[in-house]
Amino acid sequence: MLLLYNCFIRLYYILIFFVSFFNKKAKLLLNGWLNNNFNTYNQSIWFHFASLGEFEQGRPVLEKMRLAYPSYPIVVTFFSPSGYEVRKNTQLANAVYYLPLDTAKNAKEFIETINPVIAVFTKYEYWYHYFNELNKRSIPLYMVSAIFRPKQVFFKWYGALHRKMLTLVTHLFVQDNESKLLLQNIGINHTTVSGDTRFDRVWQNAKNPAHLPLIEQFKNNKPVFIGGSTWPEDEKLIAELVPLHAEWKFIIAPHEITEDKILALVSMLPQNEVIRFSEIKNMALPLGNFRVLIIDNIGMLSSLYQYGEIAFIGGGFGAGIHNTLEAAAFGLPVIIGPKFQNFREARDIIKMKLGFTVNNLTDLKPIADKLINDNAYRQKIGADIKTYVEDNTGATQAIINVIRLKG
Template identity: 30%
Template sequence: MTEPLRTLYNALVVPMARLALPIGRRASEKIERGVEAREDLMARWQAAAAEIAGRAPRVWVHASSAGETLQARPIVEAVRDAKPDAGIVYSFFSPSAERYVRDWEAPDAVDYLPFDVRSRVRRLLDLLRPDALVLVGAELWPNLVWEATDRGVRVGQACCRFGKAPGRLRWPMRSVTTDLYGRLAAVGVVAEEDRSVALELGVDGAAVAVTGDTRADVTLARVEAARTDPPPWRPPAGRGPVIVAGSTWPADEAALLPALARLREDHPELLAVVAPHEPSGPALERLERLAEKQGLWTVRLSALESGPGGRGRGAPSIVIVDRVGVLYRLYELADAALVGGGFGGSVHNTMEPAAWGVPVAVGPDHGAPHEVEAMRGSGGVAVVQSSRALAEVWGRWLASGTAGRDAGRAARETLEGLAGATGRTLEFLRNRSVPV
């Protein structure tokens, strides 16, 4: 079955994607950055291959974007600790991962994965000659898996979450997905429901195990390390309670801003910190206009970081986070949080506020990730259907300090119960003869 699928993929899907790329470059700064960053990519990988020549084992870890890179980091670092002489390379696909790999010392080389064109994939495999390939997250690039397994590379997957009714389980992608999973030596999944999907795809029962999500490990460690350093900014004395809304999209903000306006009726000193998922100029300006319509005065974080905290014409109602990389520290300030994406199909990282012991609200279209369902069951996460419901949930948490603290403690304890995935993942991969 593999050969017809390969022929179809390389004769139809890959050329169509290449034709669409110029359009994507004009429409998206992220796509443009991804294309530009791949200039001279193979020359960079050739230099990386020279760095690991003669090392053993040679381990290649790949993840797609920022979230998956957070999952991959503890795996790579644990492999380095266990095998200091190994040659380790790390690849990623999306520009969003760049800030998480900058100055990362555990791998010998870090760079973009080439686009999934057969000739480029073959060239990279010729250069790196990996003994193991570990794919972190749910992303499988067909040519990469086909070509690696053809060469006898032991390919494993870690932190795999299928989600609900993913498109790759439907025709025509199901045939490709089934073929690819049949080639993997090990499939480490996040939860039992993911294991059921893997078995449905025909993965041998011995080749799939529930190993968990390594984000729990890295998030808890990150927060503990940050406790000794001050956050990038603190509210002025006397302001509060504090709401932090992180990784928001327009659909989230449409529910968020009226909820904040309603909540301020009972909490006049309420301060909100809002971090758009993509803080581009147009996104920030749009958020400022919407807030003004609700009678909420905004100020950007960059204007406060070097100042006293902004009294001026009366302290701001909302601090808008206009740069990336600081959100997880700002959750430290929160009495309650909203994590964005839940009003648009897939919630973002609820583990970060939970690690700080902050109770979390998410929208109804959160995608049911395992950690959200677990924290929802313990009372640490509340699913809200509307702006009014969001204000009511926050109101309950803020009206009684005990209620908010109890919910935050439940979120933290649930997250601690999910920890240990890094060790479980590596043990499973090794038991399946993936040399990590």
């Protein structure tokens, strides 16, 4: 199994090399691997995140550790360019790198260079050689906000190597009891049900959101429907609602902001009523005159929700929905596509009737009509979904209570 794993890692590098000639993300990843320039530390605290979403999820733990152990430099690594490129200059870390490819040589050299006293991984990202090297050096490794499902490789007959990785983790902080029971069934007992640190992060953000004066001007005291991290399938549905609700405004923040994707979105919308955020400084009309605002940058979405009344969270027609909790923390009822089953909070929200799932415009229209036209109904759901988020906070403190540095 390890031989196959090593072959896969090398084949993955070759694939990224060839794809990098025509794919921007692959090129960024390859360049990141080639241009990493590591600082040497006598001791450090190492946080690894797959991407931007996992960074925000693990951020509360990172912030607490930074406050508790200010003398230790923080090293952050990312696997994905979408995380690294946005957070490479974060003030929460002393150094930010792309995680080198998972080979025995790379793992040994990287860990020798940064000398972590502990390593903290968020949600997933299981890399055999890094885990093994940490274990050989008796460096504690923690997995926070982990979640497990029966279909994952750990629970398959061919998952021996991945099960071995779980034994190399010092402690797994899991989101729910189902995950704990699945792990117990394969002999993994070093677990704690701590919950999901995303609740702490979004609740913290909702209490102190960034003030966005231009968004306030666009809102102009009108109700706003927000599309967050949308894909073309989501945008087609939202675009159909725009002419049906003339008294409402719409903000759409696409997941991908390449020029072709933005232009395709613009083409679906009333041309005299839409403006891109990047165009605001050159506009001739007052911002409040526009009905649709497209956010063609990264980093605003988590604070945008404070200006909304309803949110449509994208991704539910593809690999899976994006972060529903950011909107829920501000008390917005959420609408999502059909692929949400892998997300505990989405299952909870749908079960509690605090959110809605749709397959098409036929599903969406009556739900949107009800939420838009019945203020009392919308506000009751908003209050309840906000309470749901608050009731599920506390995972960060539960984790910090267990993680302790020696000395």
